[in-house]
Amino acid sequence: MTAYANLMGFVRETEALKQVQGRLGWDQETVMPRGAAPQRAEEMAALDRVIHARRSAPQIAEWLAEAEAGDDVAAAQLHHIRREHDRATKVPADLSAELTRVTSLSQGIWADARSANDFTAFAPTFSEVLNLRRQEAEALATGGDLYDALLDDYEPGETGATLAAMFDAMRPRLVALRGAILDSGKSAPKLQGIFDETAQLRLSDACARAFGYDFEHGRIDKAVHPFSSGSGLDSRITTRTDPAEPFGCIYSTIHEVGHSRYEQTVSPDYLLTPIGCGVSMGVHESQSRIYENQLGRSRAFTGWLYERCREAFGEIGIDSAEAFYAAVNAVHSGYIRTEADEVHYNLHILLRFDLERALIAGDLGVNDLEAAWNDRFRVDFGVAVDKPSNGVLQDVHWPVGLFGYFPTYTLGNVYAGCLFETLRKAHPDWEHALAEGRAAEVTGWLAENLQRHGALRAPRATVEHATGAPISVEPLLDYLEAKFGALYGL
Template sequence: MSAYTDLMTFQRDTEALGQVAGRLAWDQETVMPRGAADQRGDEVSAMETVLHARRTDPRIGDWLARAEPESEIEAAQLRHIRRAYLRHTRVPARLAAALARETSLSQGIWAAARATDDVAAFLPTFRRVLSLVREQAAALADGGDPYDALLDDYEPGATGASLSAMFAALRPRLVALREAILGAEHTPAALTGIFPEDGQLKVSTTLATAFGYDFDRGRIDKAVHPFSSGSGNDVRITTRTMPDDPFNCFYSTVHEVGHAAYEQGIDQAYLLTPVGCGVSMGVHESQSRIFENQLGRSRAFTRYLHGVMGQTFGPLNITDPDAFYGAVNRVRSGHIRTEADEVHYNLHVLLRFDLERDLIAGTLAPEDLEQAWNARFEQDFGLVVDRPSNGMLQDVHWPIGLFGYFPTYALGNVYAGCLHQTLRSAVPDLDDHLARGDTTPATTWLRENLQRHGGLHTSRATIANACGFDPHEGPLLDYLETKFGALYSL
């Protein structure tokens, strides 16, 4: 057997074990009994110890040295394995296990603190998580920038400096658009009423099906924080319901279906290999955001959704489909990132990006985070944070150690803007289909031009190959200004 064949045989088992570890995380956020938290922490730590030993096995270095790729696919597999091997060998097994256990425990502590708005109850575990993450960052950086080392886990090749420059280009036009909208004379009416959970979940399933989610290889469950998990032939998503805000459920579902469709759409020949999953979180977010926003919140698709909601819940307070489109896309300052409209969303991300860079650099202490968050939020949004669950406790990312993840949301929006511009040119009659709830022309184009390739190319090349140009923020800003300029008669 060749070195490449030996390596891929070994890697397949590692990938399979990684999927099992992911299933433990899914279970913890959906159906695990609360009393199992400590035991689950030990289980996750044990699994991470096994995975770390495999990922740092010296034979990998030997196989990599001897393997000769014979195709583009083999070269991509080796690129991913080599990068992962270098990263994992820099992190001691002790640290990897400690991080896995501490972040597993932290998730439950955060959830309880969030429910009671008790920052003090969360701070001790947060200090431990941050200390471990900073130790990990220093090990990965190997003398370089610690934050860049963490970012590389989610968006390989990106740097804090490059993203900071992109976000600096985004901010002025976003702020100007926000100010114009908030000062506009016309404001779309809001959807009001109480929408029972069983009806919301029924519509949620209808929307998931409309966007191509394969229920033979996936499922929908409820969770406090919606997420997508898994790849290949076992991809699971979650959603949440709020009686007076059905859009929270519907668009959380469509967002997570975007992630799931990416994983389900990858060529089956890549199953349980490094190329067989999404290439980066930025590209992943491009799929969830284009599903949720450019497609799901479009005038055409909301016409279809208006009909579905009427059939499910009875007459709505908004009877006109165009007015309903306005209700779906109302712009208003709010505390919660996941509930933010398209204009405000990236401003939420930029706040987190700046704060987490300071946390990793050590220029912001955990005990000072709440004050720093609240001051920055009032500056950016003109709102006072009324309670921690609307502020620093609202997201699960930092409690479970995902530093470097947040900027990929804004990067995904940039990528989605580029993809949407190209998609509209490729499928000029798209709105005719969306108005009937038929997303097939869009989802097929995305699958053929992006999703099926998985990790075959780098993240920026994946977007550039689909669009025919290098990604930049221009298409996203043009789309937002055109859409909301019309909605608010600017």
């Protein structure tokens, strides 16, 4: 056995255990009995300790010193193993296990506080989570920037500064577009009708199938906050339903299918290895976004969806595919990020990005967070937050310690803009296929040029390999201005 083979055998087992961790997470958010939470925290912490010990095992360093990369694939595997080993050895096992235990419990506390609309009930737990993550960031940063150290977990290669520069470049055109739409005085048609939950879920399944979701290697369940989970042969998604309208369900599903198809499509040669999964959260989000927005909310696909909605729900208060397209793409200043339209979405992210950088830097305290959120929201969205569940308590991310995660959503949108520009050229017939519900035919280009490669290349290089051009914010902004300019007669 060569050092490389030994290393890969060891790492393969670690990857299998990480998949187990994913299953437990899925279980917790979909089917776990409520009273099981304290025990589950112990289970998660024990598993985390095992995985942490394997990631930081001394024999990895020995194998890494001897292992030789025979080809690009091996080189990529070694790169990821080295990176993960470096990070794991920097974080004390006790801190890692404690973070897992606390964030497993904090989720329930957050859910209760959100229901009660009481940020102060959650603030002590929030502080505990934040402090533990800052400790982790200090261990990882070794004197460097704390936020960058956390961001590196989700988007290797990016920094707070590079992203701030990217977001600053987008902001003026986004703000101008938003202003022009609201000033246009034009309002989108609204759905009216009875949207039976079973019919919503059936339609959600049909959309998943249209986008090629593989039910042999996945499943769809309900969860409060939709997510995707797992890699390789078991990649599951969740969705949600709202009796008042079906778009939340449909587009949550299509969004999560984008994530899950990425995982399902990675080359089987890479199964249970470090490159056998999506390369970063930003690239992941580019897939979910392009499925959901550029394709799923296109005029072509909404034409197909309009017919399916009428079959599913009967009368929906909208009498043409054109009006339905406008309804799907209605622009409004809402409170909730996950319900935001494409124009507002990035403004939600920029708010969170700035606040979490300040939290991690220590420039903003937990006790001042709710006020800071509400102030910023009033400035950016022109309305006051009415209750914490519509404000600072709306997202699960911070409660479970995901600081540094939010900016990957906007980065994903930027990547999606680049990919969509190339896809349209590569597949000129894309609208015709979507109009007939053959979305999987269109996403085939993504499967072939991006998804199947997993984490073979670095995040930006993964997208640039597919597009053949450097990353730019222009395609996204051009797309938004063209689409919403036409919709709102600008």
